[in-house]
Amino acid sequence: MATESNQTKKLDIEALKVQHRVLEKLKTTEEANLANANKALEDLKTEARKEYATDDLAKLRAKLKEMEEENERLRAEYQKHLETIQANLDKVTKEFEDSGRSEE
Numbered sequence: 001m002a003t004e005s006n007q008t009k010k011l012d013i014e015a016l017k018v019q020h021r022v023l024e025k026l027k028t029t030e031e032a033n034l035a036n037a038n039k040a041l042e043d044l045k046t047e048a049r050k051e052y053a054t055d056d057l058a059k060l061r062a063k064l065k066e067m068e069e070e071n072e073r074l075r076a077e078y079q080k081h082l083e084t085i086q087a088n089l090d091k092v093t094k095e096f097e098d099s100g101r102s103e104e
Helices: 002-052 057-102
Strands: none
């Protein structure tokens, strides 16, 4: 019985060694992923500082909101301009149609 118990423990130790190797490989992979993520973050921060003069998240969010509001203002202005053009075109078309009828 003692021999069987030692074999069971030895198998458990072997299984633990395998698990340790798997975890060690996973750790190495995750460390590489972390390094890549940190590099990407630093690259994005550098780009943000270059383009927006800051990498502060709150300031970038405020800048984004400001840009969205400006974009909406310009869109509304453009829409109003197009509506004015359409109204003038409709007016000219109606006048042309009316003048054609009066000549008949």
